[in-house]
Amino acid sequence: MDQTVLLLLTVSGITASMSEIVVVEEGSDATLPCSLGNNDSIEQKVFDWKKDGQEGRQEVFIYARGDYYGKGMDGQDQQFRGRVFHFAEELKNGNASITIRDTIVADSGNYTCIFPDFDPHRKYYVWLTVRTVLKPQIRILNATEDGVQLLCEVRDAFPEPSLEWRDSDGNVSSATEPLVSKEGKGFSVSLIATVTRTRTNRFQCVATQ
Numbered sequence: 001m002d003q004t005v006l007l008l009l010t011v012s013g014i015t016a017s018m019s020e021i022v023v024v025e026e027g028s029d030a031t032l033p034c035s036l037g038n039n040d041s042i043e044q045k046v047f048d049w050k051k052d053g054q055e056g057r058q059e060v061f062i063y064a065r066g067d068y069y070g071k072g073m074d075g076q077d078q079q080f081r082g083r084v085f086h087f088a089e090e091l092k093n094g095n096a097s098i099t100i101r102d103t104i105v106a107d108s109g110n111y112t113c114i115f116p117d118f119d120p121h122r123k124y125y126v127w128l129t130v131r132t133v134l135k136p137q138i139r140i141l142n143a144t145e146d147g148v149q150l151l152c153e154v155r156d157a158f159p160e161p162s163l164e165w166r167d168s169d170g171n172v173s174s175a176t177e178p179l180v181s182k183e184g185k186g187f188s189v190s191l192i193a194t195v196t197r198t199r200t201n202r203f204q205c206v207a208t209q
Helices: 088-093
Strands: 004-012 015-025 030-032 046-053 056-064 067-069 084-086 098-100 109-115 122-131 137-144 147-157 162-167 179-183 186-195 203-208
Touching (some): 056 098
Antiparallel strands (some): 084 098, 147 186
């Protein structure tokens, strides 16, 4: 699954602050980019990845001159154990990026890549959004001579999805206002449309984020 990356770059003093947005679908891998940008080796440096959480910062991954979580170091947050990997062969080129395997919605949030060996510390920021795989459920509510009432539902989706009913030619069918409810970290959305006979009598519910 491809991931979407948007880049926002700001520079303050001598400390580069790079903010990126990474968007992936749940269950896929997410690569969070981080690099000093000068191709200097960081094999004998330290870099520390943290995630902002409701109860403070979570320890995602740390590399310290050859040691890292899973190899000589403890303290990694339970959520990320066994799922976060760095690019060992790229350390000589200054690449401190990590990959989070089998992402879940709870992985969404703001991540910070910190190089504490520098004064001041260099920090790079990545915002990760893990989208749920949309699986619209459709059913017929009512059928009369005037038309057929169709219901489309998506449950526990993140971010909030948009729904549309379309006919076989791609035309958007008129519908009621969608009903949206919040369930935990996800959204449930339902949309009702009353459709009339067409050339093919085929309709589809399209869910997008």
